[in-house]
Amino acid sequence: MGLVLLLIPAYFLFASANPKTAERFPFLVFLLAVDFYFWYSIKDQFKKLNKVLKTILSVIYWLPLGAFVVLLALTSVHKYNLTHPALVSYIFGFVMVIYLAKLITVIFFLFADIFRISLFTVRHARAKKTGRPIDHGTHMSRGKFIRTMGLATGGLFFSGMLIGMVRWAHDFRVRRENLFLPNLPESFNGLRIVQISDLHLGSWASADPIAEAASIINDLDPDVVLFTGDLVNYSTNEAYRFRNELGRIRARHGVFAILGNHDYGDYVTWPDETAKVKNLEELYRFFGEMGWQLLRNENQVLERNGDKIAIIGVENWSASKRFPKLGNMTKAISGTENIPVKILMSHDPTHWEKEISHKFNDIDLTLSGHTHGFQFGVELKNFRWSFAQYVYKYWAGLYESTHKGKKQYLYVNRGLGMIGYPGRVGILPEITLITLNS
Numbered sequence: 010m011g012l013v014l015l016l017i018p019a020y021f022l023f024a025s026a027n028p029k030t031a032e033r034f035p036f037l038v039f040l041l042a043v044d045f046y047f048w049y050s051i052k053d054q055f056k057k058l059n060k061v062l063k064t065i066l067s068v069i070y071w072l073p074l075g076a077f078v079v080l081l082a083l084t085s086v087h088k089y090n091l092t093h094p095a096l097v098s099y100i101f102g103f104v105m106v107i108y109l110a111k112l113i114t115v116i117f118f119l120f121a122d123i124f125r126i127s128l129f130t131v132r133h134a135r136a137k138k139t140g141r142p143i144d145h146g147t148h149m150s151r152g153k154f155i156r157t158m159g160l161a162t163g164g165l166f167f168s169g170m171l172i173g174m175v176r177w178a179h180d181f182r183v184r185r186e187n188l189f190l191p192n193l194p195e196s197f198n199g200l201r202i203v204q205i206s207d208l209h210l211g212s213w214a215s216a217d218p219i220a221e222a223a224s225i226i227n228d229l230d231p232d233v234v235l236f237t238g239d240l241v242n243y244s245t246n247e248a249y250r251f252r253n254e255l256g257r258i259r260a261r262h263g264v265f266a267i268l269g270n271h272d273y274g275d276y277v278t279w280p281d282e283t284a285k286v287k288n289l290e291e292l293y294r295f296f297g298e299m300g301w302q303l304l305r306n307e308n309q310v311l312e313r314n315g316d317k318i319a320i321i322g323v324e325n326w327s328a329s330k331r332f333p334k335l336g337n338m339t340k341a342i343s344g345t346e347n348i349p350v351k352i353l354m355s356h357d358p359t360h361w362e363k364e365i366s367h368k369f370n371d372i373d374l375t376l377s378g379h380t381h382g383f384q385f386g387v388e389l390k391n392f393r394w395s396f397a398q399y400v401y402k403y404w405a406g407l408y409e410s411t412h413k414g415k416k417q418y419l420y421v422n423r424g425l426g427m428i429g430y431p432g433r434v435g436i437l438p439e440i441t442l443i444t445l446n447s
Contacts, residue, residue: 117159238269
């Protein structure tokens with residue numbers, strides 16, 4: 010009853026710290042239930058240990074929960090997530106990994122308990138009917154085997170997720186695509202576009218991986234670099250320590266950028282609207298200081314030998330009510346009516362699915378990000394899977410659609426950065442090189 014009563018203020022505390030994700034609170038309660046179920050499943054194993062070791066192990070077991078509660082309180086009251094974004098990201102990420110490993114183990118434990126209860130019920134009924142003592146037999150060991158498998162599986166999952174945090178998070182992969190656009194002017198034949206997306210700078214503990222990514226981008230000798238949103242997690246101050254590394258990125262026609270849902274400061278409870286506006290204005294200035302041209306429902310025309318193509322950038326537009334719908338295509342494409350090839354940057358791929366591919370037939374290529382491929386999945390030559398596919402129809406890689414006889418392309422970048430879980434497993438951080446051919 011005490012725990013139930015504590016859930017009420019805990020919900021309001023969580024909603025205050027995470028106004029955009031308050032609906033996730035029931036899931037956190039579920040994880041707490043998993044914690045207690047797992048604890049009561051293993052605590053009898055501690056009886057054989059001496060008091061000191063028992064206390065140490067108990068503290069270690071409950072430490073992730075304690076760290077999560079303390080950090081949640083700090084981020085709510087003192088905006089700790091804004092002053093120490095990387096530390097907050099890694100603590101939350103580590104806690105999440107532990108709980109997911111526990112959840113996997115608990116599923117096995119639950120099956121083992123159901124098996125044991127079912128077997129006991131059957132044997133008890135049989136003994137009552139025959140009048141003989143309950144025969145426990147040798148099959149009770151199956152429950153122990155299932156529990157052992159659960160511990161092993163949870164341990165493997167935990168190890169893999171840790172490796173994802175310390176190694177695969179920085180294992181940058183260059184993915185190459187060659188696209189044929191029949192209307193592409195000859196002067197732009199072979200145009201090299203590098204797309205990057207979802208940097209989420211607040212999740213990086215060091216600037217070194219960003220410097221490495223910048224070197225990889227420059228080595229690709231891009232004609233143009235397009236960044237498709239989510240520079241930060243919460244606020245502009247996360248980006249300042251990466252100014253020099255990102256400012257090194259160069260392209261013949263320049264670096265262009267748009268905003269993603271995280272860039273607007275909507276995931277922070279600001280003291281007033283003025284503070285939120287100031288944060289966004291600082292972000293605009295930051296892009297300018299790096300030499301990146303931010304496109305906010307506007308376009309930039311690139312010209313070679315009299316030939317032209319258009320780079321169009323819209324503000325965030327999402328089919329989901331959880332994310333901003335600020336993109337204005339009519340305004341963004343204004344002035345590009347007579348340009349033969351148009352490349353659109355739109356952060357959320359649902360924009361292409363719900364609007365671009367149906368209403369804006371003259372957009373040749375749309376570049377998006379946002380999904381991260383959920384940072385977890387399997388990608389093989391002839392098979393790929395991720396939880397992202399159950400949420401987004403277009404979640405990673407190249408897609409095409411034909412409408413009114415015109416072929417349109419969508420490329421969804423898997424992102425360079427991380428959010429929530431500060432790592433990658435299977436879905437690795439991506440730098441995309443797209444070469445256009447006429």
